[in-house]
Amino acid sequence: MPALSKREQIVTEALKLFYRDGFNATGVDKICTDAGVSKKTLYNHFKSKDELVLATLRQRDESFRNKFMRETERRASTPRERLLTLFDALEAWFQEKDFSGCMFINASAEFSSQDDPNHMLSAEHKRLVRDYICELAEQAGARDPKALSTQLNLLVEGAIVEAHVSGNKKAAKLAKSMAKVFVEQAFD
Amino acid sequence: MPALSKREQIVTEALKLFYRDGFNATGVDKICTDAGVSKKTLYNHFKSKDELVLATLRQRDESFRNKFMRETERRASTPRERLLTLFDALEAWFQEKDFSGCMFINASAEFSSQDDPNHMLSAEHKRLVRDYICELAEQAGARDPKALSTQLNLLVEGAIVEAHVSGNKKAAKLAKSMAKVFVEQAFD
DNA sequence: ATGAAGATATACCGATCTGTTTACCTTGTC
């Protein structure tokens, strides 16, 4: 029994390639080569490339949110502080050498129709991130948790784009400083 | 002499397709068919597809910023008001039926390497938009125009992503309400 | 030991990709 099942190997390698090079630009052959797996095996686990894309995005959604929440919470103990350390977690992400923007924003660019399954999954991911911020806001006792989380979420999106497109390393710090205004507003 | 030169026909049609379907997903043959032009002619005007992509992005940069500035200024007469009507222009854009996010964010997703020419042009576009906001802030007499424009710009990016990925029609209004806080801050 | 499961490598399929070439046709200018 290997550490990773064949299926996991494929998803892991596909994730790396899709994230770095894009979905349409990454061929199935390349994924097989990198994953050390035959084409037959890949199509034994996934009906089509598109199904693999979906599985990859699902995996990314789970692992990203886990890491994001862990990193946010590791940096502060109270929910209110976490509404800001969330941006420190973002900053650490931007600094990773293989940072290539948000995979779900990227997916929405390539699968731009709102009812494409990949686009829908991306919207779902964004909703779940916002829900997490909303939970923090609730726990912190914000006056209007939903409103606050919507505001902070928009700052998160803006920072990600700024960091990726313009390579602006200070985007997270900027967003954090802007977030402070709304967090204070929500508690006074 | 036709209204549009062959070159312009090609760029116009390529722009439509690249924006709607993505860069890698759009083939040269499809562009020729839609533009009513032979392949020979296309390759007579552009050395490669990649050069056409670049020309397309340049065209988009110019026409988008023109429209954006026009729409912003049409909605208010003073620079200070325009720092907010800018978000009304955004909202109108989001409502267009063929809205498919920001073409430069999309390009950065497919050409993710920071030193890819298409990515670099996208960064340049973002810089020019920010410069415009900075000009408005200067004309309005903001205390720190650069700082204000950086803040507003981040809100713009956030709104675009929210509108495209999540289909959130209210993103522009939200961003505008957040922008008010920083505009007021910059003048008190 | 045997046989089923699941893996491999590799060849193949038809379609599509970017880009080139050929041969013909139209158009404006002298």
Place this chain on the structure above:
DNA sequence: GACAAGGTAAACAGATCGGTATATCTTCAT
């Protein structure tokens, strides 16, 4: 009317695309 410029349609080249088929090998439970 002749000629050059620039257009067309269409075939072609070579690579790669997503996906399938075949034939061989390993693994492992019985």
